[in-house]
Amino acid sequence: MQTTLIRRLALPVLLFGALLALTAPARASLLTDVQTLNGQATTLKDYLTATNLATDPVCSRLVEANRQARALVNGIAAVDANLAAPLTIDSTTLDALDQLSVTTLALANESTRLSLDLGTLSTVANALTIKDGITAMLQLSDDIGAMADRIGEMSDKILTMSDDIGLMADRIIITQQLQNQNVALTTQSVLATQTNALALVSVLEDSSYNVSIANLIVAGTQLAAEMQALTLKAWTLDTQMATVATDVRGFLTQVQALRTTLASDASLNTMTFTPTGLAQLTDLSAMLAGLGTAVDGYVIAIGGLQAITASPTLYDSLKSMLQLSADIGVMANRILEMGDQILVMADNIGMQADLILATQSAMNGNVAGVQTSILGAQTFAVSLIAARSL
């Protein structure tokens, strides 16, 4: 009788023990998971706290922060996806959830601090560094916002899967209130970070250079026409070539001035491309062809005149020829560099990709043509100096 009673009691006890054994690991696992997530979040917070954008490399430091933040978001999503009903929650688990929410708020506050640091840095760092920094800050605030959302959603999910809500109701409400408050503050910090980052955006439209480029095209075309119209004479060859070399040098100064303005703007702004601006760049490089043609003409003309030209006159002419070739080469390079610089500054490359490629190809082709003319002129001048022992 006693044995039967023990047997009767033993079965439910064993079953209860087995159930306890099955549910305990799940609960322990959730607690461990949340604690691990909090550990990761604390590591990221420490990393952000130790980040000083004034002294650390902006790009790699923020890339690493973004990687950690993304890993954390994925970690939270994985824990959330593995939650299975029924869950038994206790105060320790809720404490861990509270702590995770508090750490997330601290992360959001750190990202706001970094966005302010980036603002200070924008007065000294170049536009590309700031551009990377702005994108990184937006990405970081996106990740931290997502993190706060996922934690809130995980808590809501835990709530729907819990089997002891009634017993823990008061404690759960405290957690939910804390989370709600933290999410509101986190969202506020994320918004402040985004607003700070967006305030640093400084974009120029390429049309700002339309007038300057158009003026250069007009001046360059006029110079090429004058150079091509010049009839060289054996007895005035040196003075004629010196005048042309001076005119070319003057025009080079104008090209270099625009290049300097562009380089200075590039240090402070990014740029939005328009088809008109790109077409102007192509036209600017095409203008160089006229100068190249004029140089080719001089090679032919001086070649014809050299036999009847006095050595000192010829030598001075050839030196002028070398100088104007060098200057046209510098000019061609500066124009090509302007195209490259604008491409570096561009923030809408994707939108105009085909047009940009066409412009770059056309500019390269035009500059290569001029370089060939310059090499021809230099080869001619050097060979003639050697042949005439000048």
Add this chain to the structure above:
Amino acid sequence: MRIKLLAPIAVVLSLFSLPSQASLTTDLQGLVAGLTTLKTQLTGINVTAPGSCTQLGTLNTSIENYNASVSGITAQLPSPLTLTTTDLTSLADLSNLARGMSSEAVRLSQDLRTVEGVYQAFEYQAALSAMLRLSDDIGTMANRILEMGDRILVMADNIGLMADRILITQQLQNSNVALTQAAILTTQQNMVALSDSLSTIAYNLTLGQLKIDTQALSDQMGGTTLTSSNMASQLATLETATTALLTRTVSLYTWTMQTSQGASHYIDGDTLTLLGDLSTLNKTLATALANYANAINTLAPLTNSTVLSDATASMLRLTRDIGTMADRIVEMGDKIIVMADNIGVMSLRIVDTQNLQQSNIVLTQNSVLTAQSVTLTVIKNFGL
């Protein structure tokens, strides 16, 4: 007698010209050594390794400083100067090194193509910018070297003697610059080809449909009156509709997230308006939930435990789903602006939308919290 007088003058002149010539030779050799170091640094960069953006950034700065040195030497060339074979060899070496570096830039741009989809969008964009800057700097360097060669030629006083050697150097430099420019163009083409842009208009149709559906759910919730007998069934019906809407919202969010990985976004104003409208509608849904929770609390003493248990369980799931939906709408906006192409033009509009979304999400979360708190109190008080 005349020769005797000229001899000391020649010696004095040679003393003046020797240091400048020696200085040019030393300067050119220093430039060759410096460029060799830069090329070694470039060769050692692996764009797939962590921290490559810092390496590229540091190298870009070094190249810019190097270019300034070349320009400085060019600006201070003495006139006249006497060219030596060593100088011309240095010029040829510089030109070869610059060409070699442009080939390395092409290699890096090709490597970067292989990490597309592996990197986060931001890292990828930073690497693209750094590569474009690198090719710009290498192109400038090749130009400066060629220009220095040209300037040296203009100032040289022994062109006739060195003509053959000069022509070889000039031809080599010219062909190297052409090859360098071609390599830079290839790098730029690789980078530009990787830059994809998507107008957010692509999302507007789905966002518009979501807005219609959310409005319909809001109307449905507004038209639902809970009683002690129908609360479980009514909430179950609403739960089904909400889950379906959440699925569509998450699906659009996933699409946005995937496209943000591979393309930048050109933000359309209507997209921002729709995102703002949706967050306002979500706030209305959450307000309705808070009202339901209060209704359930009032009706609870008159309601059957099973019905009440089902209703409270539905309420908790509804708060979860509507909370998640509201979160996803805000996150969608965050994703889009991270990779925005026209951020400068739209920045004020973006900040306005973000402000609207922020105030809506706070109100939504407050209503969700109220609904949850009241529901939990009911569960506790009625031992459900």
